[in-house]
Amino acid sequence: QTVVTQEPSLTVSPGGTVTLTCASSTGAVTSGSYPNWFQQKPGQAPRALIYSTSNKHSWTPARFSGSLLGGKAALTLSDVQPEDEAEYYCLLHQGNAYVFGSGTKVTVL
Amino acid sequence: EVQLVESGGGLVQPGGSLRLSCATSGFTFSNSWMSWVRQGPGKGLEWLANIKEDGSVKNYVDSVKGRFTISRDNAKNSLYLQMNSLRVEDTAVYYCARDPTWGAHDYWGQGTLVTVSS
Numbered sequence: 001q002t003v004v005t006q007e008p009s010l011t012v013s014p015g016g017t018v019t020l021t022c023a024s025s026t027g028a029v030t031s032g033s034y035p036n037w038f039q040q041k042p043g044q045a046p047r048a049l050i051y052s053t054s055n056k057h058s059w060t061p062a063r064f065s066g067s068l069l070g071g072k073a074a075l076t077l078s079d080v081q082p083e084d085e086a087e088y089y090c091l092l093h094q095g096n097a098y099v100f101g102s103g104t105k106v107t108v109l
Numbered sequence: 110e111v112q113l114v115e116s117g118g119g120l121v122q123p124g125g126s127l128r129l130s131c132a133t134s135g136f137t138f139s140n141s142w143m144s145w146v147r148q149g150p151g152k153g154l155e156w157l158a159n160i161k162e163d164g165s166v167k168n169y170v171d172s173v174k175g176r177f178t179i180s181r182d183n184a185k186n187s188l189y190l191q192m193n194s195l196r197v198e199d200t201a202v203y204y205c206a207r208d209p210t211w212g213a214h215d216y217w218g219q220g221t222l223v224t225v226s227s
Contacts, residue, residue, distance in 0.1 A: 001171055034211035038154070045204055045220055046146075046154060051213035089154050091212050096168040098144075098156040098212050 002026050002094045004101040011107045012080045020104045021072040022090030028071035029092060035073035036091040037066055039084075046089065050075060082108050111135035111216045113205050118221030125195050125225070131188040131205030131218055139163075139183040142208040145190045147201035148220075155201075158190070159208060195225045 003025040012018040022035060029035060037050040048057050050066035053073065063078045073090055085108040090101040117129040131143070144159040158169045158179040167179050178191040188205050202220040209215055 036212045036214065038214070040154075045217040046214075047217075048213060048215045051215075052211055057213075057215055087153075091154075091156065091214070093212050097170055098159070099170075100146075100154040100156055103153040 002099045004099050006101040006104045009105040017078045020075045022101045023072045029073045033092040037075045038089045040087045113218035115218040115221035118223045120224045126193045129190040133186045138186040143188045144206045144208050146204045149201040197225050200225045
């Protein structure tokens with residue numbers, strides 16, 4: 001079973017920039033894994049942010065961007081706002097299934 | 110407005126069964142892949158299964174293969190998850206989600222809680 005690993009936690013100052021990464025135990029993450037990113041706040045359902053590596057949904061704020069970085073998928077939050085404090089999950093396509101990452105708790109402090 | 114509403118959760122004993130439903134509206138259900146995702150208490154998200162628009166293709170995570178069955182009724186715009194041989198570790202909030210393309214999962218329901226306990 002594929003394991004998808006993310007940083008457990010990251011802290012960023014308001015207005016700052018932070019990059020979250022998503023690594024696969026099977027090797028380098030490529031566009032063929034169709035990396036997706038989701039934000040989840042306590043007590044809420046996940047909210048989709050990025051699909052297929054770098055594409056934004058119509059509701060995704062411009063300060064969120066997705067990319068591939070050093071064999072991993074990456075989510076960069078620029079000009080971080082207090083409301084960006086949340087858990088972030090990546091999702092990779094693996095074979096005929098999908099696997100979520102372990103999640104990154106982003107604290108805005 | 111796109112809406113997904115899960116139902117059918119509750120308390121069930123280990124070894125028991127439960128059928129979850131996801132009623133949808135606001136989009137063309139019959140044109141959409143659909144997924145089930147769960148989240149155990151204090152844990153991360155776990156993708157469980159998906160089903161093609163016409164129901165002809167179904168995929169599952171290994172941990173639920175042979176125990177859970179995903180299905181759909183396009184005439185009722187509804188998605189289902191039949192869960193058999195439930196285990197304590199299946200305790201979670203279960204979400205349904207629309208998947209328009211390669212895992213995008215753009216719309217989600219609010220979730221339904223399944224508790225497996227004796």
